[in-house]
Amino acid sequence: MALLKVSDIHVSYGSIRAIKGISFEVNEGEIVTLIGANGAGKSTTLNTVSGLLRPTEGTIEFDGKVINNLPAHKLIPLGIVLCPEGRRVFSHMTVEENLDMGGYTKSKQENKDSLEMVYEYFPRLKERRSQSAGTLSGGEQQMLAMGRALMSRPRLMMLDEPSMGLAPILVDQIFDIIKTLHKNGSTILLVEQNASAALKIADRAYVLETGHITKSGTGQELAQSDDIRKAYLGG
Amino acid sequence: MKKLKPTTRSNIFTYGALLIIFTVVYILNNGGVISNNISGLLIPICAYVCMSISLNLTVGILGELSLGHAGFMSVGAFSGVIAASALRNVTDNGTLQLIAAIAIGAVFAAIAGAIVGVPVLRLNGDYLAIVTLAFGEIIKNLLNNFYIGVDNSGLHFSMKDTASLNMDKGTVIVNGPMGAVGIPKVSTLIVGFILILICYAATANITNSRTGRAIKAIRDNRIAVESVGISVAKYKLMTFVTSAAMAGMAGALYALNYTTITPKKFDFNTSILILVFVVLGGIGNVRGGMIAATVLVVLPELLRAVKDYRMLMYAVVLILVMIFTNNRKARGLIIDPAKKLFGKLIPKRGKGGDANG
Ligand SMILES: Nc1ncnc2c1ncn2[C@@H]1O[C@H](COP(=O)(O)OP(=O)(O)OP(=O)(O)O)[C@@H](O)[C@H]1O
Numbered sequence: 185m186a187l188l189k190v191s192d193i194h195v196s197y198g199s200i201r202a203i204k205g206i207s208f209e210v211n212e213g214e215i216v217t218l219i220g221a222n223g224a225g226k227s228t229t230l231n232t233v234s235g236l237l238r239p240t241e242g243t244i245e246f247d248g249k250v251i252n253n254l255p256a257h258k259l260i261p262l263g264i265v266l267c268p269e270g271r272r273v274f275s276h277m278t279v280e281e282n283l284d285m286g287g288y289t290k291s292k293q294e295n296k297d298s299l300e301m302v303y304e305y306f307p308r309l310k311e312r313r314s315q316s317a318g319t320l321s322g323g324e325q326q327m328l329a330m331g332r333a334l335m336s337r338p339r340l341m342m343l344d345e346p347s348m349g350l351a352p353i354l355v356d357q358i359f360d361i362i363k364t365l366h367k368n369g370s371t372i373l374l375v376e377q378n379a380s381a382a383l384k385i386a387d388r389a390y391v392l393e394t395g396h397i398t399k400s401g402t403g404q405e406l407a408q409s410d411d412i413r414k415a416y417l418g419g
Numbered sequence: 420m421k422k423l424k425p426t427t428r429s430n431i432f433t434y435g436a437l438l439i440i441f442t443v444v445y446i447l448n449n450g451g452v453i454s455n456n457i458s459g460l461l462i463p464i465c466a467y468v469c470m471s472i473s474l475n476l477t478v479g480i481l482g483e484l485s486l487g488h489a490g491f492m493s494v495g496a497f498s499g500v501i502a503a504s505a506l507r508n509v510t511d512n513g514t515l516q517l518i519a520a521i522a523i524g525a526v527f528a529a530i531a532g533a534i535v536g537v538p539v540l541r542l543n544g545d546y547l548a549i550v551t552l553a554f555g556e557i558i559k560n561l562l563n564n565f566y567i568g569v570d571n572s573g574l575h576f577s578m579k580d581t582a583s584l585n586m587d588k589g590t591v592i593v594n595g596p597m598g599a600v601g602i603p604k605v606s607t608l609i610v611g612f613i614l615i616l617i618c619y620a621a622t623a624n625i626t627n628s629r630t631g632r633a634i635k636a637i638r639d640n641r642i643a644v645e646s647v648g649i650s651v652a653k654y655k656l657m658t659f660v661t662s663a664a665m666a667g668m669a670g671a672l673y674a675l676n677y678t679t680i681t682p683k684k685f686d687f688n689t690s691i692l693i694l695v696f697v698v699l700g701g702i703g704n705v706r707g708g709m710i711a712a713t714v715l716v717v718l719p720e721l722l723r724a725v726k727d728y729r730m731l732m733y734a735v736v737l738i739l740v741m742i743f744t745n746n747r748k749a750r751g752l753i754i755d756p757a758k759k760l761f762g763k764l765i766p767k768r769g770k771g772g773d774a775n776g
């Protein structure tokens with residue numbers, strides 16, 4: 185059974201219809217990526233799954249339970265976490281306070297262990313633990329946003345454009361970490377502009393175009409498909 | 420010795436300063452050193468300082484605007500007066516009446532806060548400002564039509580006139596537009612002081628906890644707050660209700676310092692005055708707001724000497740304070756040398772996150 189099953193959801197912002205009936209699945213232990221151009225509706229999809237937006241039609245099931253009526257904060261205890269677009273760290277808090285917020289729903293002891301784990305993934309954050317998050321570099325803020333998401337010990341981690349605005353070397357680093365997370369058993373739903381990098385690490389992928397899913401397949405299949413290469417991989 | 424966190428240090432400093440100020444004021448007042456005019460203002464100052472703390476919780480920490488905070492004060496004042504008047508038949512102990520009145524005032528204001536907050540705080544945007552503005556006016560007009568009395572069989576209520584209260588030799592407590600009459604004047608300075616301490620401690624507690632950090636973060640990063648599993652609506656409501664309860668307590672303290680009080684006392688102007696305390700003290704700066712409240716309540720009294728120019732001077736002082744608190748250069752002229760002088764006495768500010776904001 186799929187861990188996350190999205191069936192025919194429609195999402196609108198007032199009269200603007202952003203998602204027009206899409207379905208996809210994420211199985212336990214997979215990396216699944218949604219790729220698509222700007223404005224295709226990728227962030228809208230993730231925000232809907234994480235409860236920040238409500239679908240007007242369709243259902244979202246997590247672990248066999250319908251979750252599309254639950255508010256965002258009830259999804260963290262279930263094990264769904266969103267690492268939102270644009271590195272939304274708490275800029276007035278220190279790195280460690282940010283991480284502590286990530287474990288808001290967990291006990292002190294659990295957070296102590298999670299903190300160790302996060303620092304193992306991101307040694308950089310440990311060095312900067314008492315620095316104010318607003319003064320971190322863009323790459324460090326992305327690491328912090330991911331670390332904060334990990335603090336809730338998610339069963340499904342959703343990443344919205346983790347490589348946005350990063351230098352190529354940092355992009356590689358972030359993708360390496362995603363691969364490591366995957367190897368350690370995490371389930372990941374990844375949204376990316378950087379389609380080539382995303383397709384390389386993804387088990388499966390879906391292509392989103394103006395609110396519809398137009399293609400799906402394994403990462404490799406899509407990376408080799410001519411249409412995709414033309415539209416998203418630059419030739 | 421374990422090193423104290425900067426926020427803890429700065430809070431201890433504030434409690435110490437408050438206690439010293441209280442003691443000095445109390446002794447001076449009892450010794451008759453303070454002029455009658457100012458002495459009569461001490462309890463209102465306590466009430467307004469609490470109002471300033473209360474509104475800072477909503478405006479400075481929650482980041483929502485309340486334009487009807489006097490409305491919550493009014494709810495606290497009138498419910499407190501009714502409670503104290505009703506209790507007169509039960510006990511002669513003024514302090515007991517006062518404490519009961521403050522507690523009842525807090526409860527009713529909290530209920531009003533919940534009624535306003537539940538529907539409004541779910542929305543994103545500045546709706547609270549509009550709704551509280553209306554709330555303040557509604558409360559005022561509602562109370563203008565309330566007639567409440569007490570006799571041996573208990574409380575009587577009417578919205579027509581005192582005659583329709585059908586009392587048997589009872590006393591009228593609230594008399595429509597005339598307001599509350601024959602109020603037991605039981606407010607004391609000590610209870611006022613304690614109320615300030617309670618409000619300050621509650622606020623410091625909220626701002627320095629993990630919850631408080633979350634509340635502050637709601638303002639500039641709602642999505643991040645939601646995505647770590649915090650119910651924004653719940654924490655907003657909790658903070659707002661706390662703020663309303665504080666206003667209710669302040670209202671009860673204020674009202675029980677006079678023999679009569681009218682609903683008009685808590686109108687839009689009063690709401691704005693309280694907002695001015697908060698803005699002048701620096702939004703989110705609880706201590707600054709407390710000082711501003713004290714200064715602005717005393718100022719008109721001090722300016723009595725210049726008679727006709729009183730309100731003009733009041734405005735000038737307001738503008739000067741604004742310039743000095745917001746302009747670095749102007750600040751450098753006065754505050755920095757002062758800081759150097761007292762540098763050792765003033766604790767270093769925490770890295771944000773304290774009640775000082
Ligand atoms: N708050 C909003 N109000 C109105 N329209 C919105 C809102 N957010 C997104 N949209 C619209 O919905 C559509 C999908 O937006 P979405 O943010 O999901 O795109 P995206 O695929 O994440 O794009 P990008 O890669 O640029 O982040 C766009 O047409 C966008 O203009």
Ligand SMILES: [Mg+2]
Binds near residue numbers: 226228269344345
């Ligand atoms: Mg997006």
